[in-house]
Amino acid sequence: xxxxxxxxxxxxxxxxxxxxxxxxxxxxxxxxxxxxxxxxxxxxxxxxxxxxxxxxxxxxxxxxxxxxxxxxxxxxxxxxxxxxxxxxxxxxxxxxxxxxxxxxxxxxxxx
Numbered sequence: 001x002x003x004x005x006x007x008x009x010x011x012x013x014x015x016x017x018x019x020x021x022x023x024x025x026x027x028x029x030x031x032x033x034x035x036x037x038x039x040x041x042x043x044x045x046x047x048x049x050x051x052x053x054x055x056x057x058x059x060x061x062x063x064x065x066x067x068x069x070x071x072x073x074x075x076x077x078x079x080x081x082x083x084x085x086x087x088x089x090x091x092x093x094x095x096x097x098x099x100x101x102x103x104x105x106x107x108x109x110x111x
Contacts, residue, residue: 061087 029044030037033052038044056066058073062080067073 064088 026039028037028039029041031044031047031052033048036047036052038047051068054068056068058067058070059065060067060073060077060080062077062085065076067076
């Protein structure tokens, strides 16, 4: 492959990713929804697709803190593990206290 072809391919990939080449002024990409600013267009697209306006999906089992990214949760939980913290205990539901249609013996027998 010729050197010119390789350079053209690298330029096209940078163009698609929104990356700047050496000597160019840095362009920033603001989110139109929340105004958070990104250096790379690909980062802005990921933000819009996965983060912006979304509730955090990942919850710490030790303290309940919420994270949008699983890798942030993993790093956070590692601190709890190093410090020897105990997992939170969740209350156990007593299903006898709930009125579930069709759950009584009379309803199942059809009386």
